[in-house]
Amino acid sequence: MEGLALVLLYLAIPSLVFSAIKQLLSWRKGVGSKARFPGPQQFPIVGRVHDLPRFSLWLKFKEWADEHGPIYYTKALNQPFIVISDEKIAEELLVKRGHIYSGRPQIRSLIRHKEGPAYSALMDRHDIWKTQRKWAHAAMAEAYKHHFYGHVEKEAARYLGLLLLDPARFLDYTREFCGRVMSRLAWDDATQGRTNGDSADTTLHCMSVSGPLTNTLTPLWYLPKAVNPWYNYEIERERNQRAWWLNNFRLAKERMRKGDLPGDTWAYRYFEQLRKEGNEGLDQEEEQEVFASCMIGFLNLVGVVTISGPLKFFLMAMALHPEWQKKAQEEIDRVCGDRMPTMKDFAELPTVRACLKETVRWRSGVPLGVPHQAERDDEYRGVTIKKGTIVLACEWSLNRVPSKYPDGETFRPERWLEPGWPTYQEPLTRYPNFREGQSMHTFGWGRRTCLGQNIVDDETFVFAASTLWAFNLGPKICPRTGKVVPIDTQATNSHVILEPDPYQISIKVRGEERGKSVLEGYHKVMGELRV
Structure with missing residues (x-):
């Protein structure tokens, strides 16, 4: 089933080509630290979008938190995520560095909400x-x-x-x-x-x-x-x-x-x-x-x-x-x-x-937590967090x-x-x-x-x-x-x-x-x- 989902993602959406080009350019530039947060295996271009459920997503995030720890990285298509399940880490990023992590991500189907x-x-x-x-x-x-x-x-x-x-x-x-x-x-x-x-x-x-x-x-x-x-x-x-x-x-x-x-x-x-x-x-x-x-x-x-x-x-x-x-x-x-x-x-x-x-x-009532978005590049525990990264303090895990x-x-x-x-x-x-x-x-x-x-x-x-x-x-x-x-x-x-x-x-x-x-x-x- 996972293989079929991957095939559909690679073949059914032509605009993924654009994401692929951006990904290749970023690899070529080699920007950012080599240190990485732990997280589930990422597939080229699509990340892990194929097994992120549309319903009860928090259960999957909790499963990954149990496996990869209180802060981990994943990606869906071209969108990177940092998922947190520890209060102290959430406070360090979302409170003490609130001037960096107080943006809101674009919800594609809600028109002009950011403006x-x-x-x-x-x-x-x-x-x-x-x-x-x-x-x-x-x-x-x-x-x-x-x-x-x-x-x-x-x-x-x-x-x-x-x-x-x-x-x-x-x-x-x-x-x-x-x-x-x-x-x-x-x-x-x-x-x-x-x-x-x-x-x-x-x-x-x-x-x-x-x-x-x-x-x-x-x-x-x-x-x-x-x-x-x-x-x-x-x-x-x-x-x-x-x-x-x-x-x-x-x-x-x-x-x-x-x-x-x-x-x-x-x-x-x-x-x-x-x-x-x-x-x-x-x-x-x-x-x-x-x-x-x-x-x-x-x-x-x-x-x-x-x-x-x-x-x-x-x-x-x-x-x-x-x-x-x-x-x-x-x-x-x-x-x-x-x-x-x-x-x-x-x-x-x-x-x-x-x-x-x-x-x-x-x-x-808010098991995923409301997403924050990095407004500029930052570094945390030696790991570069790129501008635009969505940071989620997952309530279900917390x-x-x-x-x-x-x-x-x-x-x-x-x-x-x-x-x-x-x-x-x-x-x-x-x-x-x-x-x-x-x-x-x-x-x-x-x-x-x-x-x-x-x-x-x-x-x-x-x-x-x-x-x-x-x-x-x-x-x-x-x-x-x-x-x-x-x-x-x-x-x-x-x-x-x-x-x-x-x-x-x-x-x-x-x-x-x-x-x-x-x-x-x-x-x-x-x-x-x-x-």
Whole structure:
């Protein structure tokens, strides 16, 4: 099979000839040190592209890390990779040398993402990126001071009501919950939540190795437009997404002019800054509107994809580990009694937080890590790293280093709660969390660290505590066979940021009185929420 793949690669893509010429010229020049990182055998021209799977690529990278060590080299066609599975090495390169390794590689099937203004997390470091990142950081920090204005709790109450009425749709409701929170913060329009989730999922597809074939066989991208379905699809997708963002932005602007836009939205924050600069009428050129609508739109979108996956994995983990579900519920009942948990209970519910932290370690939402790119030549441990090399700190491998995560394949929340474990931290009223402390690498490295730790902390905590307060989760029993419906915990969409493939669990309310409390909470917030 490997031989057949190699033959197809050598014969089926004419543009490989160009890569071959470049490779021969580089050999002739003999540039760079002779020292090399270890790694799998590289084949001429194609490197190892023939056995890099489009799905669950992180498993292959972990396999190679076990064989070749914590830093190794591989190549796919003309693209070199450095793959890291050691925190200290990742810190040395991606943090201490962040001025070299903070570029973003070209995702072939995502048009113009490096230039902007649509996807700040995927841009190169330039003025557009700096402006948007600075604004997003300040907007997120201000919202966190107010714990996102209670929107998380209100949407959680709505979510519990929907789950009570139609538990079979729990996966749809979970993503919509995340989309509604972010759309409310962005524009005061939670009705956009479902569209937000779908838009996020489609965008992730286009930027993932598991997505369009052109992300792995990049020469196909340059086919003529008339016979290029990948290019034509992306043009249409990006046009629709930008139009949706711009429309929401303009609707919010009209509400601002009428005095009808709430001050706790990111759109209000932006328009208020315009007025402070003397633009009372909020008049802008279309280019300025596009810039701002993309800035707010992407901040809105990324808050869906980074949270819905971990929440779906959390529900899975609780159904598969009833002993930890019971421990968390006993803690919740002791602290909260008959009322739904809120962020005020954060310090008193360490078991809930430990289950969340362990979920993200056990089934990382970003198992490959987000790729960095060397912006110039560098040397590390005597080895030349060429400009353009993609550097990946592979989360799946980092989360399974035995010295830090003993029994790494097993879901063990006690590693965050009991002294003696390498990840334990005190006080438990503060740790574990997603804002600080151990194992924060899931949010990225150095100058490209994700800005969303605070909203992840709030949203995942309220969701998890509320769901366990209201419901018992367990395996689904097939009504025909009477047997447990199996769950493949590694079956995912294989996007850059993961969600699990659809699975089934049993969701039952924890008694009649708890069900009444859920419905009361649902009806209370429905009067305040735009459905």
